[in-house]
Structure formats: C-alpha cells, structure tokens
Amino acid sequence: MVAGIVLFALGLKDLLVEAADRSTPDWGPPLGNFWGVVMYGGVALYLLGLAGCWWLVLREVRRPLLLTVVALAVVGPIAFQIAELMALAVLAIITGTGVAWETGRENGYRRRVRQLALEEQIAAEADQSRWRQQHL
Structure with a gap:
C-alpha cells in the first residue's frame, strides 16, 4: 500500500511540475507510458493492498476494488496517450467510482x-x- 502511495505521489509531482511550466499546453503533453504506469500502477497497487487487507482480516474478496484495478488496467493504455491533466481526471473518476461502490457495499x-x-x-x-x- 505504501509503495502505491509513493508511486502515485511521484507521478503526480512530475505531472504538476510539467503543468506549472508555462511552455507546456494548457492540459499538458500526453502522459506517456512511463508516468502513466507509475501513476495508474501506484493507485492500482494501493487498491490491491486494500483488497489484500480485506482478504487477510475477513477472508472476503472485495470485488469493487478488484474491478477498479481491472478498469485502470484496461483504460490506462488509452489514457496514457491523452493530455496529462485529462489522464489524471480519468484516473480520479475511475478510482472515485470504485471507492464509492466499495463504500456503498460495506454493509455497516x-x-x-x-x-x-x-x-x-x-x-x-x-x-x-x-x-x-x-x-x-
């Protein structure tokens, strides 16, 4: 889980540095494969860590978390080719939807x-x- 947070933070730092540069386009250049894997992979690694914790503690498979990771893996290669800030928005929408779904299914x-x-x-x-x- 910690590695996922660190990877995402590293990718976000680079993205924000490029977004703040006045010579880049408004939405930034395309995210690219390396930084895309770092950011999307970091979030996916964190969600897999959460799912692993659920498994270790309650022996429960948390499908919303796992399906969110699958969605990130499927959409990721497409998002790596679009502007950085849009790719970040896609990441936020997919992750937010998955976490909201997980929270809604938590059964009290x-x-x-x-x-x-x-x-x-x-x-x-x-x-x-x-x-x-x-x-x-």
Missing part, C-alpha cells in the same frame, strides 16, 4: 467497528475509574 462494517471501539473505550474508562476509586 464501519459503523460496527466504531460502535465496538466506543464500547471498548467506555469499558476501559470504567475500569480506570474503579481503579482510581480503590487506590487514590
């Missing part, structure tokens, strides 16, 4: 995790209060 996991964490915190605070009453 986040709410249950937050509830369990709150119950655990309340129980720990109650134990600490009892200890303080007995020892202080």
